[in-house]
Amino acid sequence: MTLSYDATTGTDRAEQRDVPPLSLDDVVRVSGQVRTAIEQVIEGKRASIDLALAVLLAEGHLLVEDVPGVGKTMLAKALGRSIDCAVRRIQFTPDLLPSDITGVSIFNAETREFEFKPGGVFANIVVGDEINRASPKTQSALLESMEERQVSVDGTTYALTPPFMVVATQNPIEMEGTYPLPEAQRDRFMARIEMGYPTPTSELDMLDTHGSADPLAELPPVTDGVVVSGLIEAVKAVYVAPAVKQYLVGIVNATRNSRDLRLGASPRATLQLLRISRAWAALAGRDYVSPDDVAELAVQVLAHRVIPSAEAQLARRTAPDIIAHLVRAVPLPDRR
């Protein structure tokens, strides 16, 4: 039995709401509004915001990785807040149980029936905070919901309403009390971004805005889940020329043949790189993907999926460096 569970209203929902047909201009306009809204909260992180938006429009999940306190959670929450949809935040801790994420069936003494109490994943945007602090068992509970966009509890499958996006934050794995995220789960994230420290000017601005009140509380939603679903549909219409597809496959293939990498990118990575390239082109208002889009996104999409070889690690070459190097080496398609 498959049920559609409306996270917004908290009720079962039989009918699908109509998704309005939207154009590329709407993508540019709405994403611009969202970007402006988020920038009120986070200064000087234009690139991270754009990438988060692209992941949202490409129906992917985002992994934000950096040291504590640089605004990972703030970005995730601001994204959720600026879109009028259900946002849940799950703080991952070592004692978090899988059922806390998926939900649990509890016996209702009054109705004498088991009643499903949905877990934290039932939302449009799920902020998984410090995801690598939870045990691998709990982490893997996210697996099914992220890939299948559904949750199975006690033999019943609950579908998650679109848009659905997991924004997970994690501390660098070298830090204390962390479990490294398994490769299979890393592969499910469309892109990984690193926030990085703000520039001194951004940090000064931040002192002014964040000094007294909580700007997140004042952030008004600028759009809603239905519109976002419409935007996702619009992005799917972006054209990808055969030459660009070839280029994309060439890059992914290069990761598999590189001597610097022990594990190359998966075919899922190929698909996701294609989808996020479409979203990236749409955000720029283009109805076609250019090789530049692919090249720009390759590091963010591929770097967290690959494992550098021992030699590369000894030579202090990080995965992003290796991917960037590979992208430069793949010849650009000349003609259509």
Add this chain to the structure above:
Amino acid sequence: MKDTDRSALAVAIAMVLASFVLHPLTQDSSYLGLSWVLIVLLGVVSVVLRRLHANSAVVFGAQLGVWAVATLVIAAQLPAVRSETGLFDHVGALFGSAVGHMQTQSAPMTPNDGVKLLFVSCLALIAVLTDLLVLGLRRPALGLAPTATVFLIPALGLGQDTGIGPFLLIGFGYLAVLIAEGLNANARWTRGLSRDSADEHGTADPVVWRAAAYIGLPALVLVTVLGMLLPTISLGGFGFGNGPGNGGGPIQLADPTLDLKRNLTEPRNRPVLEYRTDNNDPLYLRLASLPAFSRAGWTNAQTPLQQGPDFPAVPGMADTDTRQRSTRITVTDFASEYLPMPYAPRSVDVQGSWGIDPNSLVMVSSNRNPRARADASNGLTYTVQSVDIDPTAADLAASGVGTPVDSETTLAVPSDLPPRITELAKRITASGDTASAKAALLQAYFRSTKNFTYSTAPQPGSGYQALTNFLFEDKKGYCEQFAASMALMARIVGIPSRVAVGFLPGERDGDHWTVSVKDMHAWPELYFSGYGWVRYEPTPSSVTGTAPAWSVRGTTPSQSESDSEPSTRATTRSQPSAPASNRANEQQTAPVTQAPTHPLRNVLIGLAVLVGLAVLAAPASIRIRRRGHRFDRDREPSEQVEGAWSEVRDTVIDYGGSWPSGSPRTIGAQVGDRLEPSESEAMGRLAVLVERSRYAQTFDDDLDRELSAMTSEIRRGLAEPQPWHRRMAALLVPRSVFRGLLRFRRRT
């Protein structure tokens, strides 16, 4: 063989070859052997030290030391100039004497000890420098520079064509250095290969030898052949053409007019030669003919010499069956490299090695030794068979001006000639209607005692100044001024002319004629069709007696006939009344048969120039054609965009810029950075258009006008900051045309 051994050997070979270049400078080249010993010694030093892994600086220092010691040792062996002074002073004195010797001697000189030491020392030092460039600094391509300096010594010092030999010597030496470097390069990259792989595929060394054989040698041959077609490299030394064929390059002829002035002003008259001829007529004996006129005056022109004893056809003379006159001449006291002969000689029976200038029929000693050459005529007794050029005034009036083979020399009037000379020539000849009439008017003008005074002490001066002085100012001169002025004025009025130098007939002394040193004389020769070079006599009669019969203007042919002296000249002509039309026909074909090589050579030069121009113009025309094709409106929009993109790319490359790699947008941004804002914006738009045409689903913009406007704006922006020479280079030698080649080179 190690890398360094190979290169050192090549350097030694190149230097030994280069040393031969100095050979024509001196009469005695035995010192070259010593320089070879030194070159080999330096090579051994280089090889041994480099085998011991010595630093390049150490090798260079050691070689310099060997060079210095060797120079001193050789100097110490030479007889001292001032034996009481120290060794260094001795070397300095030797070098000083060498410089002094070279300044006073002309090549080929007799080398003194200083010159030998200087040459050996220089060659060794150049060997050290070449070794430093090729082995020390590993720049074998620059190894040409020091050896080329050796080439410059004869090229600058001889003051004449060096011939093809030195060039080939240097070229082969350089080729040897390059071959060694090619073999070394192979050795370097095949060093890591296992023996097996080398056995299976062979080595790459044959490629180097083949490259040398297929590229290097043909290049040398091609340059030689092209050089042969161009007039600047003389091939006399190798027996090509009509050269005397005894090696070493052309002979430098002395200026006969120098003797003229000296002999005429000599205080004591003395007999120089005697001659006796059929009927014992008086004869003008000619030494040389100067065909070239320039600012400096009348000079020799360089022509390849032919071997005697028989002379080539008389230039421009139609009658071939004229009776020959036999003259026996004994030179008693006259040293010259020219042989005194009546004009026009047909054959001569003379001792020694002589060459014949086919244009002037002058006979020149082809002895290599300058001293022997300068004395060649002295004491000779010889017999000349000659024909007389003695048309009647009527014949000459009937014939027109001819065109001699060397008309480009004998008709040339310098453009910077003072205009008053031209005006004077036109004024004198205004009443003459035919060429012979004009010539007669000129001669009469000069012979008139009202106009000029004969004097062997004219105002000093040279060139134009001397001419204007003679013609307009003091109006005094001797035969040289008269002859030079008349010849020049004849050219101005369109008659080919030259100045002959020789002797007046002299005095009759019983059965022979005696010519004295004061009989030296100069006279103009003018060219008429059917007769060739005809003698005129503008020098006043006080010195020369009566003018030649044909040169005096007669009102009617019959009158001039009767006026002419009752000389035997008129009767020596067997057919004085040969039909003029017949002659005219013959003279037209005459120049071609005389020297068949010349027109062919001109055609070849013309062809070579045409081919050269075509080759030069080819890149530019290819480029322009490409551009036209790219903006063809009939093509697909996407192709038009790609065409515009390629055009911008080629323009960037033409101006020496680099075309970035990457996507259109990246390239657009990078190239845009080099441009002004508005042009940069156009570049950005073009880049987006290219991106869309390549990667978007549909591309059907109406770009007709926009695209070409955009492209020309970008091209303008690219051209503006370039200096003019870069723009010219981009127009004439567009690098984009050679892009394929460049790319190939980068890949290899």
